[in-house]
Amino acid sequence: MNCAETKKYLDAFVDGELEAGLILEVESHLDGCASCAALVGLKRRIKAELYALGTRTTAPASLRDRIGALPARRHNRRLITAAVSAPLAAAAALLLALNVGRAPAPADEPLSAVVNDVVERHARDLPLEVRSADPAAATSWFQGKVDFPVRAPRLKLAGASFEGARLSNVQSAQAAHMAYTVDGHRVTLMIFPVQHLQFQGGTVVRSGGRDVLLGRHNGYNVAVAVDGDMAYAVSSDLPKERLVSLLTDMSI
Amino acid sequence: MWTRRPESKREGKRKAFEQACVEHLDALYASALKLTRDDTRAEELVQDTYLRAFRASDGFEWGTNLKAWLFRILTNTFINDYRHKIHERRYVERAAVEPLYDEVLDRQAREHAADPEAAVFSRFFQRDLELALDDLPDDFRIVVVLADLQGFAYKEIAEMIGCPIGTVMSRLHRGRRLLQKALVDYAVAAGLVGAPAAAAGEAGEAPADLNEFRKRQGSGA
Numbered sequence: 001m002n003c004a005e006t007k008k009y010l011d012a013f014v015d016g017e018l019e020a021g022l023i024l025e026v027e028s029h030l031d032g033c034a035s036c037a038a039l040v041g042l043k044r045r046i047k048a049e050l051y052a053l054g055t056r057t058t059a060p061a062s063l064r065d066r067i068g069a070l071p072a073r074r075h076n077r078r079l080i081t082a083a084v085s086a087p088l089a090a091a092a093a094l095l096l097a098l099n100v101g102r103a104p105a106p107a108d109e110p111l112s113a114v115v116n117d118v119v120e121r122h123a124r125d126l127p128l129e130v131r132s133a134d135p136a137a138a139t140s141w142f143q144g145k146v147d148f149p150v151r152a153p154r155l156k157l158a159g160a161s162f163e164g165a166r167l168s169n170v171q172s173a174q175a176a177h178m179a180y181t182v183d184g185h186r187v188t189l190m191i192f193p194v195q196h197l198q199f200q201g202g203t204v205v206r207s208g209g210r211d212v213l214l215g216r217h218n219g220y221n222v223a224v225a226v227d228g229d230m231a232y233a234v235s236s237d238l239p240k241e242r243l244v245s246l247l248t249d250m251s252i
Numbered sequence: 253m254w255t256r257r258p259e260s261k262r263e264g265k266r267k268a269f270e271q272a273c274v275e276h277l278d279a280l281y282a283s284a285l286k287l288t289r290d291d292t293r294a295e296e297l298v299q300d301t302y303l304r305a306f307r308a309s310d311g312f313e314w315g316t317n318l319k320a321w322l323f324r325i326l327t328n329t330f331i332n333d334y335r336h337k338i339h340e341r342r343y344v345e346r347a348a349v350e351p352l353y354d355e356v357l358d359r360q361a362r363e364h365a366a367d368p369e370a371a372v373f374s375r376f377f378q379r380d381l382e383l384a385l386d387d388l389p390d391d392f393r394i395v396v397v398l399a400d401l402q403g404f405a406y407k408e409i410a411e412m413i414g415c416p417i418g419t420v421m422s423r424l425h426r427g428r429r430l431l432q433k434a435l436v437d438y439a440v441a442a443g444l445v446g447a448p449a450a451a452a453g454e455a456g457e458a459p460a461d462l463n464e465f466r467k468r469q470g471s472g473a
Contacts, residue, residue, distance in 0.1 A: 011424055012406075015399065015406070015424075017405065017406050039432075042432060043428065043432075045377070046381060046428065046431055046432070046435075047400050049377065049378055050396065050400035051401065051403060053382065053385075054282045054283065054397075054400075054402055055279075055282070057281060057282035057285060059277045059278050059280075059282075059298065060295065062295075063277070063281065063295045063298060063299065064274075066299055067274060067298070067299065067302045070270075070302055113303075169296075172296055172300065172333065
């Protein structure tokens with residue numbers, strides 16, 4: 001075996017995937033060829049370093065916690081089965097179309113996953129990155145931080161105040177997270193692009209000329225409205241009727 | 253043993269399955285980091301993987317390789333949902349250029365007969381290798397991660413990414429060749445070895461490549 005022939009087999013050789021007969025031939029060539037032996041040395045060293053790279057990394061504790069919480073999420077899920085209204089059906093059809101040819105095994109994420117995400121972000125009460133009573137301050141803060149336009153809505157009703165905002169995510173989509181207080185209750189509004197999400201249906205109510213989807217998770221209510229390609233989800237421990245009127249009040 | 257309230261058999265089985273899955277978290281995360289090259293996206297990818305794995309648990313057969321099954325979900329999720337297809341084309345075009353760096357290795361082999369590669373690549377080898385891995389086109393990086401970081405067999409990788417073993421082997425070969433080339437480039441740039449005496453065109457191309465690479469990585473040469 002000459003150098004050119006040997007080099008064809010060197011990857012399989014260092015991977016231990018070469019058939020026995022060829023191993024002997026490669027080894028006998030390496031005995032007499034410093035150049036090919038050097039190449040094998042380099043390949044082995046690369047392989048060993050990469051293996052070390054794979055074993056010395058530890059997943060962050062926060063990720064481990066989130067994964068540990070996943071099964072609970074699944075069992076707490078309440079799948080909503082009402083008929084889907086027209087604009088949402090169109091969105092769902094588009095999403096289904098986009099979904100063709102994706103990974104085979106996993107099922108797609110229904111509305112409930114969005115609801116769970118929004119509730120989790122709300123329940124955690126994470127620190128705000130911008131604090132202001134003026135929604136306009138949050139609106140300008142978000143410029144350049146997310147790849148969609150964000151306008152922090154002003155709540156007109158009495159007893160409601162804006163607290164601030166932070167960056168967040170819903171499923172794999174970036175989300176603008178807004179915090180309000182309404183009658184002493186924390187209210188979270190998440191604004192995120194909707195094309196990343198699969199809305200598979202839900203309890204739909206009509207309010208202010210808009211369809212609002214309702215969901216519930218871990219004792220919190222969620223109301224979701226879709227406007228164009230953006231979704232607006234509010235979550236709180238307030239009754240769902242209040243959330244629907246809040247969404248309407250936001251005049252999004 | 254039986255101090256807890258007995259659970260239903262199905263529930264117990266589900267918990268055992270999920271616990272077994274979580275044992276592979278570090279390996280999945282380490283690979284997700286190298287696939288996405290971004291902490292946040294790596295976490296998202298791993299979380300998506302587990303979400304899908306838990307949901308598809310009925311599709312897993314006990315007694316088969318759980319780690320390979322999880323990595324198949326990870327790889328497919330990455331390929332379908334995470335990688336940037338636009339960048340891919342440019343990288344592949346560049347990857348098609350395979351200058352011969354054997355000459356540098358040859359010379360080193362003659363000059364340092366005892367341990368040629370150690371003499372060339374002793375300093376910063378690990379860091380350079382990581383940078384080079386990050387720069388690999390997705391198709392090559394995926395097989396290198398599966399074969400080298402995780403030690404999967406060719407056959408397992410072929411099943412994970414749904415292509416013939418021959419494709420796995422050729423991607424692995426080309427991916428490693430790019431890694432070798434990058435490491436030689438670094439060694440040349442660091443003055444550890446002389447540039448390959450080959451064609452002037454090739455010698456001129458290598459540093460340009462490297463500068464572009466360094467700029468993109470945001471680290472000074």
